[in-house]
Amino acid sequence: MAEQEFYTLEFGKIEYMTNSSFYAQYDVPQDLQFKTSDIVRMGGLVCSTQLRPSNLEGVLEKPNEITQAEVSLTFSVATHEILLRGKISGTRRIECARCLTTAQQPFCEEFVETYSTKTEIIDIMSLVRQTLALTDDIRFLCNTQCKGLCPHCGKNLNEGSCNCKPENLSPFAVLKGKFK
Numbered sequence: 001m002a003e004q005e006f007y008t009l010e011f012g013k014i015e016y017m018t019n020s021s022f023y024a025q026y027d028v029p030q031d032l033q034f035k036t037s038d039i040v041r042m043g044g045l046v047c048s049t050q051l052r053p054s055n056l057e058g059v060l061e062k063p064n065e066i067t068q069a070e071v072s073l074t075f076s077v078a079t080h081e082i083l084l085r086g087k088i089s090g091t092r093r094i095e096c097a098r099c100l101t102t103a104q105q106p107f108c109e110e111f112v113e114t115y116s117t118k119t120e121i122i123d124i125m126s127l128v129r130q131t132l133a134l135t136d137d138i139r140f141l142c143n144t145q146c147k148g149l150c151p152h153c154g155k156n157l158n159e160g161s162c163n164c165k166p167e168n169l170s171p172f173a174v175l176k177g178k179f180k
């Protein structure tokens, strides 16, 4: 099979025939461990796949969580190197640092990486997990005006005020308790 005839490939100026039947026959590995020899043999690869939630477990710090994600990858082959350009997009569930309500939030991250053609396995899964871990906001707020929870009774103050005495609502009320 003269598969190289399907592609025009130049490093830095890449043209692909993405509707090639050769790509269509390629099964994207669900664990995203690509064999370098496969990619070299095909002269490059353009593919995308939906990730299983089990693949994304523990990427974000709980209770934040990736709920859905799709990865698109473009591998370009040069003499000694494979250039990878990737994109991961999807939705994540994230908790407000003040009032603890959760919200669904879309995300989209791009990454570029090069690999030696001597690498045996190109491990996209750990790259994807690393990229997503970096998006874990340390402090996410549902709204910059979020009033948070009453430190005394725990009521969500965005939904209305509570009946606690004003002294309990002072920010120092919490500190007082800590330094007893």
Ligand SMILES: [Zn+2]
Pocket: 096, 097, 098, 099, 100, 101, 141, 142, 143, 146, 147, 148
């Ligand atoms: Zn909030």
Ligand SMILES: [Zn+2]
Pocket: 150, 151, 152, 153, 154, 155, 162, 163, 164
């Ligand atoms: Zn209260």
